[in-house]
Amino acid sequence: MNNKFYIIGILFLSLGFFACDDELNDLKPFTETEPSVFLTTPQNFEIAMNGVYRQLWLYYSDEASGLQGVPDIISDNVIQSQTGRRSNDNYYDLRYVASTLGAISLYWSEAYEAVNGANLIIENISNIDGTPEQDNILGQALATRAWAHFDLARIYGQIPTQSPGANTTLGAVYLKTEDGDTGSTIDDALAQPARETIASNYEEIIGDLERAAQLIDDDNGEGRLNRNGVEALLSRVYLYNGEYQKVIDAANKVTASLATAEELPDVYVDNINAGVVIELSINTTTQANTGNPVGVLYSQTSRGNTVSEYVMDFDFFNSIDATDARKDVLQFVGTNRGNDYNAIKKFLGEEGQTNGLVDVKVLRMAEVILNKAEAQFELGLEAGALASLNELREVRYSPYVAGTETGIALEDAIQYERRVELAYEGHRFFDLKRRGEGINRNATNGDIIDGTGTPPAATTLPAGNFRFQFPIPTAEINANSTIAKQQNPGY
Template identity: 75%
Template sequence: MNNKINIVVILFLSLGFFACDDELNDLQPFTEGNPSTFFNTPATFQIGLDGAYRQLWLLYSNPNSGLQGIPDIVSDNVIQAQTGRRSNDDYHDLRYVPSTLGPIPLFYSEAYEAINGANLVIGQISNLDGDPAQDNILGQALAIRAWAHFDLARIFGQIPTQSAEANSSFGITYLKVEDGDTGDPFATPGRETVASNYVEIIGDLERASTLIGSDSNGEGRLDRNGVFALLSRVYLYNGEYQKSINAANEITTALATPTELPDVYTDATNAGIVIELSINTSSEAGGNNVGVLYSQSSDGSTISEFVLDFDFFNSIDPTDARRDVLQFVGVNQGNDYNAIKKFLGEPGQVNGRVDVKIFRSAEGKLNKAEAQFELGMEADALTTLNEVRAQRYTPFVAGTETGSALEDAIQFERRVELACEGHRFFDIKRRGESIMRNPTAGDIIDGTGTPPEAPVLAAGDFRFQFPIPLAEINANPTIAGQQNPGY
């Protein structure tokens, strides 16, 4: 594996900023200063970028509220274990409100901190005029800005393919500066439309794709593969299916094989990984225990917070390599559970401390297959889907589905492939479907136990959009009149 990158914590203030070294000792911390004088070498610009990457890492890896897990918790891949701490109970039961602590304010604040960091870099990029590193640095900053805005848009706004009125509905505030622009620290901007958001997100990513380097920028950082991976996802969400196919075709990372796949989730290999957010596992203070959101281990017991949904787990074929990657039998208080194996820890560890897998090449293939199906290219879609299946089933038998059966197969393979990695809620939402949980199947391994409190979230329900945090409503008078309906 590549060496872990040195991530520097940067706290961005309206009139300045400061940072301290988080992992290694080769970069010296600096205190409050002026961005126009601090950003003067590729190394100092990289410090700024690494601060922005870290905010994304905090967004995804928070052990209580991270975006790596909440989209599965509010959908139908998992069910709450009654012998756990009952963490994220309000979210699993679909009772989240603007004042709720946890994911809602975390998602909002960390994403905008990442955007702030990217904008600081973009605003000073002319300081590198003539330097060969300039384009690559600007490309990373543009892609980070687009990535964070995309997450905000899909969390707090509708997704363009979700409904007929989605594009004209409220999206989020797109904070955009250009070279030399420091922005207005006293501005109180309002929410733009979803359509406007996606134009700006795609614009930043497309520009980034022409600037960023093709060589790796180091583990945990974006490169050309990563930008096209994000484009394949954003185009799919935006209903631009041919462009999603084209972007997926630009991804050169090979699929992880059946033998490699288990090691992906213990960080023993980077096979099939296009984008990840890295942590330092060398010390207790090294990083968030991302897997703790699902379970912890104590005195030989597995204290599961959430376990795999009974129907979902039992729909996975025994010949599917992902079955053992997803599940192990967790025991707590005399009960057996379909405990979640992904993100348990590095080899021999059960501390939940592993890198966050943002985008794997398998998602690129599945984006492509879905886009091909949407364009009526069924034979091509089946071929692409079978490329994924060939690396997951032993023995592999090529599928022959057509029509609605093929569409269902693509979505099933997507659900299994990306389970517990933060996709399921958004996949249901962008397709305008309903969340359907079995109202009689419980949390225990044989389907007994306590069933879900909220078995259905009907398509079109206002809760598919999270509420704008109350703190933002109170601070920004423009936003105050633009809360999402239903809250």
């Protein structure tokens, strides 16, 4: 498992896309040979796909800056504990710049490594023409290429629904090769590719996903995309793109069930996968057995104490009703230096573990239902939106009383349930961003469990502020003279 695929790493390092040293070396266990020689059997293509999933897993679960943590840290879901290590404070304090360590460079480098791995699979897929596995492997490669580009576009660019002119602004570089195409731009070691518009990015992302949905199998096992996963991802991408009828259509094609209130706690300790549509798993050969340390962003355990880095925002915690099953899934009482905190529970892992070995829940059926409810509301289909929202609420509240909201109250209810349901899974920053809303933190509530303690130093990020787009990393600016002229405004 320690072999490295040097040729690919050297090729793409010369494109200027990678700030870290591992290039595409994480496509394990490749051998040191040319892709066209290695990628000749379905089994070797599956090994290559393992590498792509691993790259996605690396930037979602990174203990310092995982994509399931930092978007909540930037938003209004957390407050920084003063007895922690003050990690990620540049992000929490909203003062990140192009040279800031952590998330800014990690997301860029690891996402493009996933893209490059997917492109190699697509480029060589004709090597297994006529095999039963061909379409399914191609479907996974197309879908993961789209997935990584979608993350790049929403992190470093605007979101189409964010502002009236968002589609004309700059997004990501869409690195794309076609089936059997050995002369694509990714083979040009001297290329200095330019950022494309957000409209172009979303057209390419949706095109890849729609094609993948026609090719991919219904079941590819734990930790891999399948048809449900692609349709669920389409429901998210369509929502970001403001294509609301397509959100509904995609959501209706997802056949997974919601996790019940009784099942939900077991989902987050990996006892069951109820309601999980896309996950990045540590329990398959796609990952090194190093655990999923995303919870370290929130807390660690030391000598019986919980050393919280970030805790639940006091107002947010208290907005959750006692009849809501999610309250106990989200919070536990963490104690450190004589203080109690509303510590974050979702990533603690199994009993006895410390921020344990848990899979990354990338997309759950609950989000699919919420995507559908929001799209129905945006189309004026309030009865349908309420029915979708109540479908979720029925398995979250006990006793359950069906909601009857209309108009703005219904819209607020959809967004509230979305915030609670998806808290600490990397959504809040993007939900505020795509809706053109600002970040507003309580300027007086502190970090301790009763709301006392130290309040946040940075309390607002107005809608439209340049910091809703991350800067292009310094390493990429230095390596690519074209992109050096395309840094995001404000940086």
